[in-house]
Amino acid sequence: MAIAKAARKARFEAVFDLIRDELVQHCGNEGLPAEAVEWYRTNLEHNVQGGKLNRGISVVDTVEILKGRALTEEEYVNAAILGWSVELLQAYFLVADDLMDGSITRRGQPCWYRAPNPTIRTAEGTYPPVGLIAVNDAPMLKSAIFQLLKTHFRHESYYADLLELFHDMCYKTEMGQLTDMVTAPAEIIDLGRFSLERYRTIVRFKTAYYSFHLPVALAMYMCHIPETYTIRLSHSPKGETTTIHPYEQALSILVPLGEYFQIQDDFLDFSAPPEVLGKIGTDIVDNKCSWCINTALKLCTPEQRRVLDRNYGRKGDIEAGAEGGEQDVKAEGREHAAGGMCEARVKEVFEAVGLRKVYAEYEQRVYTRLNELIDAIPEEGAIVDKKGQVITEHGGLK
Ligand code: FPP
Numbered sequence: 001m002a003i004a005k006a007a008r009k010a011r012f013e014a015v016f017d018l019i020r021d022e023l024v025q026h027c028g029n030e031g032l033p034a035e036a037v038e039w040y041r042t043n044l045e046h047n048v049q050g051g052k053l054n055r056g057i058s059v060v061d062t063v064e065i066l067k068g069r070a071l072t073e074e075e076y077v078n079a080a081i082l083g084w085s086v087e088l089l090q091a092y093f094l095v096a097d098d099l100m101d102g103s104i105t106r107r108g109q110p111c112w113y114r115a116p117n118p119t120i121r122t123a124e125g126t127y128p129p130v131g132l133i134a135v136n137d138a139p140m141l142k143s144a145i146f147q148l149l150k151t152h153f154r155h156e157s158y159y160a161d162l163l164e165l166f167h168d169m170c171y172k173t174e175m176g177q178l179t180d181m182v183t184a185p186a187e188i189i190d191l192g193r194f195s196l197e198r199y200r201t202i203v204r205f206k207t208a209y210y211s212f213h214l215p216v217a218l219a220m221y222m223c224h225i226p227e228t229y230t231i232r233l234s235h236s237p238k239g240e241t242t243t244i245h246p247y248e249q250a251l252s253i254l255v256p257l258g259e260y261f262q263i264q265d266d267f268l269d270f271s272a273p274p275e276v277l278g279k280i281g282t283d284i285v286d287n288k289c290s291w292c293i294n295t296a297l298k299l300c301t302p303e304q305r306r307v308l309d310r311n312y313g314r315k316g317d318i319e320a321g322a323e324g325g326e327q328d329v330k331a332e333g334r335e336h337a338a339g340g341m342c343e344a345r346v347k348e349v350f351e352a353v354g355l356r357k358v359y360a361e362y363e364q365r366v367y368t369r370l371n372e373l374i375d376a377i378p379e380e381g382a383i384v385d386k387k388g389q390v391i392t393e394h395g396g397l398k
């Protein structure tokens with residue numbers, strides 16, 4: 001199983017080389033100087049590679065599931081180009097987000113705006129960081145998506161759908177980023193801005209649309225699934241029909257699924273030991289508007305609220321509530337090595353309000369709810385035209 005997963009990832013990764021070479025060559029063909037072309041190559045290699053690739057690979061997986069068979073080489077490469085387009089979008093968001101957040105590292109290496117770029121060498125033999133050139137590099141990653149779509153999908157009937165989908169997903173994610181930025185602005189710690197309702201809006205817009213809906217919708221377009229069609233319900237003795245809106249239906253499940261993913265991610269950041277999480281959780285010291293703090297705010301006593309107000313988003317060892325000589329610890333950007341006592345105090349409140357139990361109950365509820373949404377999808381049935389004439393015997397989404 002693990003080997004099959006590794007092999008799938010390796011096959012997908014191999015397509016990146018084609019994409020990178022094609023994009024770099026296009027820049028060269030446009031007549032850009034060699035150092036600009038090399039800069040672009042480094043931008044692509046540094047920012048698009050190195051992630052888990054779940055979003056990209058799920059495009060290929062979904063195409064395979066929808067077609068119900070192994071893909072031809074041509075189909076595979078096309079699906080992988082759409083998958084890498086999602087990864088390019090993610091890279092674009094992260095380069096911009098790291099600038100906005102003033103972050104230090106990403107995927108185990110310096111954030112792009114802090115990375116030394118080997119294409120510019122000073123007289124002293126040093127390599128200055130990318131710096132604000134990253135403001136241009138980020139949208140170049142986004143523009144690469146549209147360049148790839150033009151080259152590989154312009155002749156497809158669903159080309160306009162792909163363009164519209166990417167534009168929509170960008171806008172949605174930007175709305176989410178805006179909401180996040182005004183809820184937890186850098187250097188301002190104010191838990192009064194947080195709420196579970198606000199949290200849900202941020203998660204849906206900033207994460208769920210582009211991470212969960214986008215890969216599946218791309219695969220659906222590639223498989224020529226129409227926006228709407230009518231099926232005759234297979235279990236209906238009277239031959240009743242129902243109209244299917246497959247993209248809306250997928251969205252109605254994938255966005256809540258994305259929300260569940262993020263809530264689980266937030267809970268693990270607080271609760272999982274580093275050896276299980278694969279990193280040290282930093283949401284508390286980073287003043288993140290996470291599910292844990294929002295749930296704790298809803299459940300806490302006034303005394304616990306004071307502890308949260310004094311310690312959340314801060315690192316250090318100043319004890320909350322201590323009399324005399326106490327001072328607030330300032331937020332020091334969002335990159336912290338260790339939370340110290342402040343983080344420990346917040347975690348005590350999280351435990352005291354019963355966050356683990358609340359999460360377990362939520363997980364049970366959301367699991368049931370997602371299954372209900374999936375079960376509500378009409379069973380497979382023949383696709384019929386407006387007059388009820390059968391177009392194909394096998395339709396439906398299940
Ligand atoms: C990461 O959030 C942020 C995103 C996934 C979306 C960012 C969206 C944009 C930057 C919109 C595009 C804007 C411009 C200006 C090009 P996070 O900070 O919560 O996660 P992290 O801990 O991984 O940094």
Ligand code: MG
Pocket residue numbers: 097098101103
């Ligand atoms: Mg960030």
